[in-house]
Amino acid sequence: MKKMLFLAAALSSLLFAQSETETCKKCHPQIVDEFEGSMHRNATYYNDPIHKGAWDLHPLKEKGDYSCKECHAPLAKNEEEIKDGVTCASCHTIKDVEEHAAKNKNVFGKNPKTFYSAEAGREKEKVIYKQESSWFGMNKTTVGSPYHDIDYTNEKFYNGQMCMGCHSHRQNGEQLMVCETGKEGAQNKEENCITCHMPKVQGTATTIRHSQTHAYHGFAGSHKNPEMLSKYVDLEFNKNSSGFDVIINNKAPHNLMLHPMRVVELRVNVTSDGKVTPLKPLSFVRAIGNENGPSMPWLANQVVTDTMIKANEKKSVPYTDALKKGDKVEVQLGYYLVTPKAAEKLNIQEKKELQKFNVLKQKSFIVE
Ligand code: HEC
Numbered sequence: 001m002k003k004m005l006f007l008a009a010a011l012s013s014l015l016f017a018q019s020e021t022e023t024c025k026k027c028h029p030q031i032v033d034e035f036e037g038s039m040h041r042n043a044t045y046y047n048d049p050i051h052k053g054a055w056d057l058h059p060l061k062e063k064g065d066y067s068c069k070e071c072h073a074p075l076a077k078n079e080e081e082i083k084d085g086v087t088c089a090s091c092h093t094i095k096d097v098e099e100h101a102a103k104n105k106n107v108f109g110k111n112p113k114t115f116y117s118a119e120a121g122r123e124k125e126k127v128i129y130k131q132e133s134s135w136f137g138m139n140k141t142t143v144g145s146p147y148h149d150i151d152y153t154n155e156k157f158y159n160g161q162m163c164m165g166c167h168s169h170r171q172n173g174e175q176l177m178v179c180e181t182g183k184e185g186a187q188n189k190e191e192n193c194i195t196c197h198m199p200k201v202q203g204t205a206t207t208i209r210h211s212q213t214h215a216y217h218g219f220a221g222s223h224k225n226p227e228m229l230s231k232y233v234d235l236e237f238n239k240n241s242s243g244f245d246v247i248i249n250n251k252a253p254h255n256l257m258l259h260p261m262r263v264v265e266l267r268v269n270v271t272s273d274g275k276v277t278p279l280k281p282l283s284f285v286r287a288i289g290n291e292n293g294p295s296m297p298w299l300a301n302q303v304v305t306d307t308m309i310k311a312n313e314k315k316s317v318p319y320t321d322a323l324k325k326g327d328k329v330e331v332q333l334g335y336y337l338v339t340p341k342a343a344e345k346l347n348i349q350e351k352k353e354l355q356k357f358n359v360l361k362q363k364s365f366i367v368e
C-alpha cells in the first residue's frame with residue numbers, strides 16, 4: 001500500500017509541466033543523477049566548451065543552421081530544449097537505424113511514450129500500461145511502469161546497434177571520414193558498446209521495482225569515468241638485447257580514441273640507482289587536415305597522419321635504452337582531449353581541465 005501511495009504522489013506531480021529528466025527522476029533517481037553529469041546530457045554548446053568552441057568557428061553558425069543537433073540534441077524542438085542535449089527519450093525511442101554513406105540516421109518509434117529497453121530474460125516482452133485495469137483500479141496486474149510502455153523486443157538495445165545512428169561514422173562535405181567507430185563493437189549481446197560503456201553498477205533501476213544493479217547512465221568515456229574502461233587496455237613489458245619493448249594492447253573493437261582532436265601519449269620513466277629518467281613521450285594521433293596541415297574537421301580533405309592505436313591492436317613500441325637488473329620501468333598510457341594548441345584555436349585556453357593529460361592505464365615493471 002505504501003508503494004501505491006508513493007505512486008499516486010509521483011503520478012500527480014507528473015501532471016505539472018516539467019522537464020523530461022525531472023519526470024523520470026521521480027521513479028529513476030539514480031539513473032537520472034548519473035545522467036546529469038554525462039556527456040550525453042551535456043552535449044551541446046550550452047554545457048560542452050569544446051563543442052561550443054568548434055560551433056563558434058563553424059561556417060553553419062552564421063546561417064543559424066545547427067545541424068549538429070541531429071546527434072547532439074536530436075529531439076530538441078526549440079532553443080530551450082537544445083540545452084538538454086541527448087535526452088532519455090532520444091535514446092529510448094530509437095526504433096531503428098538507417099545506414100547512409102555520410103552519416104547514419106535514427107528512426108524514432110511512433111509513440112513518444114513507448115520506451116525500448118533491454119533486460120535479460122524479458123527479450124520477448126512488451127509491457128503496455130493499462131490505466132484503468134492495472135493502476136487506478138488497483139488490480140493485481142500492475143506490471144510495467146505507470147508512466148510509459150516498455151518494449152523489450154528491440155534487439156538493437158541488446159547488441160549496441162542503437163548507438164550507431166549517432167556514433168557509427170561521419171563524413172564532412174569533402175567526403176572525408178571525420179570519425180568512425182566501426183560495427184565490430186555492435187555485433188553481439190556478450191560484449192558491445194553498452195556492456196563496456198554502460199556497465200552494470202550497484203543500485204536499483206527504479207524506486208518501484210527493486211533491482212540490485214542497473215546500467216550505468218553516466219557513460220564511461222574519455223571525458224567522464226575513463227577509469228571504468230581501463231581494464232580494456234593493457235600494458236606489457238619485454239626486455240630484449242637492444243633495449244626493451246612496451247606493448248599496448250587495445251581490447252576495444254574501435255580505435256583507442258575516435259575524435260580527431262584527441263592525442264594519445266605513452267610516457268615511460270626509468271629509475272636506475274635511484275635516478276629517475278623520463279624518456280621522450282610518444283604520441284598517437286589520427287589527424288585530419290588539408291594542404292596546410294591539420295585543420296578543423298570541416299576544412300579537412302585528407303588524413304594528415306594516422307598513428308592511432310587501432311581496434312584490437314597489440315602495438316609494440318621499441319625503446320633502445322639499456323636497462324640493468326633491478327631498474328624500474330614506469331609506463332603510463334593516457335591522452336589529451338584537446339592539445340593546448342587546439343585549445344587556442346577553439347578559444348578555450350582558460351579551460352585547463354580540458355587540456356590536461358589523463359591517465360588511462362599505468363603499470364610498473366622491475367627488470368629481472
Ligand atoms: C511513475 C513512475 C515512472 C516514471 C515517472 C518513469 N518511469 Fe520508467 N519505469 C518505471 C517502472 C516501474 C519501470 C519497471 C517496469 C518493469 O520492470 O516491469 C520502468 C522502466 C523503465 C525502462 C525500462 C527498464 C528496463 O527494465 O530495461 C526505461 C527505459 C524507462 N523506465 C525510462 C523512463 C524514462 C526515460 C522516463 C522519463 C521520461 C521514465 N522512465 C519515467 C516507472 C517510471
Ligand code: HEC
Nearest residue numbers: 048050051054055058067068070071103166167170258259
Ligand atoms: C552523425 C552524428 C553527429 C553529427 C551530425 C555531429 N556530431 Fe559531433 N559528435 C558526435 C559523436 C557521436 C561525438 C562523440 C564522439 C567521440 O567523442 O569520439 C561527437 C563529438 C563532437 C565533438 C567533441 C566534443 C568533446 O567534448 O570533445 C565536437 C567538438 C563535435 N562533435 C562538434 C560537432 C559540430 C560542431 C557538429 C555540427 C556542425 C557536429 N558535431 C555534428 C556525433 C555527431
Ligand code: HEC
Nearest residue numbers: 163167185186192193196221222226229232252257258259
Ligand atoms: C571492449 C570494450 C569496448 C567496447 C565493446 C566499445 N568500447 Fe568504446 N571505448 C572503450 C575504451 C577502452 C575506450 C578508450 C578509453 C576512454 O575513452 O576512456 C573507448 C572510447 C570510446 C569513446 C570515446 C572516444 C573519444 O575519442 O573520445 C566513444 C565515443 C566510444 N568508445 C563509443 C563506443 C561505441 C559507440 C561502441 C559500440 C560500437 C563502443 N565504444 C564499443 C571500450 C569499448
Ligand code: HEC
Nearest residue numbers: 024028031032035040086087088091118194205213214215
Ligand atoms: C545514450 C543512450 C541512452 C540515454 C541517453 C539514456 N539511456 Fe537508459 N538505457 C540505454 C540502454 C542502451 C539501456 C539498456 C541497458 C541494458 O540493460 O543492457 C538503458 C537502460 C535503462 C533502464 C533500465 C536499467 C537497467 O539496468 O535495468 C532505465 C530505467 C533507463 N535506461 C532509464 C533512462 C533514463 C531515465 C534516462 C534519462 C535520464 C536514460 N535512460 C537515458 C540507453 C540510454
Ligand code: HEC
Nearest residue numbers: 039043048051071072163166193194197220221222223224
Ligand atoms: C542521439 C545520438 C546519440 C546516441 C543514440 C548515442 N550517443 Fe553517445 N554521444 C553522442 C554525442 C553527440 C556525444 C558527444 C557529446 C560531447 O562530447 O559533446 C556522445 C558521446 C559519447 C561518449 C563519450 C563520453 C565521454 O566521456 O567522452 C560515449 C562513451 C558514448 N557517447 C557512448 C554511447 C553509447 C554506448 C551509446 C548507445 C547505448 C550511445 N553513446 C548512443 C550522441 C549519441
